[in-house]
Amino acid sequence: MxxxxxxxxxxxxxxxxxxxxxxxxxxxxxxxxxLPPNDRCCNACAQPLPIDETSILCGDCIGRKTRFARAIVPYLYRPPIDYMVKRLKFSGDLKFSRIVGQLLNRAASQAPCPDALIPVPLHPNRYAERGFNQADLLARHLAKSLPIPVLRGAVSRLKDQPAQSKLTASQREKNLQGAFRANLSLTDKHIAIVDDVVTTGATARALAQQLRKAGAREISLWAVARTP
Ligand SMILES: [Zn+2]
Ligand SMILES: [Zn+2]
Structure with missing residues (x-):
């Protein structure tokens, strides 16, 4: 009391x-x-754009047949955001999972509300090693103030991949083929994929591909930070 x-x-x-x-x-x-804002960025994938760029999409997204309806990624992965995300990701620090969730919530509350949230799943081996999924912690935080469900278990991660950070963009894309499987129908749903950090966007794109196969009409990408 x-x-x-x-x-x-x-x-x-x-x-x-x-x-x-x-x-x-x-x-x-x-x-x-x-906090370092990511306010000059591609509307579809949140990749930072050059200051003199007038398009609202990056070169990669302009050339794609399918892309995210919108990306809500309010910060750059630089100090002190990187510190907060590491505390969330590597130690599941509740204080920082709350703050990162609050920051994402602030940005996402300006966007059209999706029908459901899907956190990027971890492979079961990774989950067992870490004991939690940071994307899931963020989605749970968002669901406290948004009247929508978190579809945990809607997608399985089939491939246990080593850290992708040293791979080139095309190596990542190749590695991610067949990495996810949707487990339920998402017909006509607007889904927001939730993650902590977006690096190249390859993981979210591979996941989005499976959500589209499962019937999703529109897919947004929500994360707290984008690597510059
Ligand atoms: Zn302060
Ligand atoms: Zn883009």
Whole structure:
């Protein structure tokens, strides 16, 4: 009881500097302003665009037959966002899973609401190793304020892949063929794929391909950060 009252009466403090936090994110105004925005980016995949680029799509997306309806990826994967995401991803730190979820929630609340969220699944071996799926933690956080379900188990990850970060974009695409399988019909649904970080977008695209096969009408990509 004391704990509940305490939470109601004392404003949360900033997770980075201990000043008083704003209401919807556990960060103070100064720390929030320090986060690196990804505001000049491709509308479909969130790849940062050159400042003088006038198109709303990147060269990759213009050439694609299918692409995401929209990408909500509000920050660049740079300090201090990278620190927060690592705390979420590698230690499942609840404090930071909450903040990363709050940041994504802020950005996603401006976008059209999808019918359901699908977190990028981990392969069962990875899940057993880590004990949690960071994308799932974020989706659960989003579902607290959005009136839509998280379709856990809607997609299986069939291939246990080593870290992809050292591979080229085309090697990634090749590696991801047959990596996912949809387990239920998504006919006419608008789905938002939820992940922590988007690197090349290859994983989300491979997943989206299976969701389209399962009938999804529209697919959005929601993540907190994009690698520059
Ligand atoms: Zn602060
Ligand atoms: Zn793009």
């Amino acid at each position: 004391y704990h509940i009252l305490n939470n109601l009466l004392i404003p949360a403090s900033c997770a980075l500097c201990d000043s008083t936090a704003i209401t919807d994110v556990d960060l103070c105004t100064d720390c929030l302003d320090m």
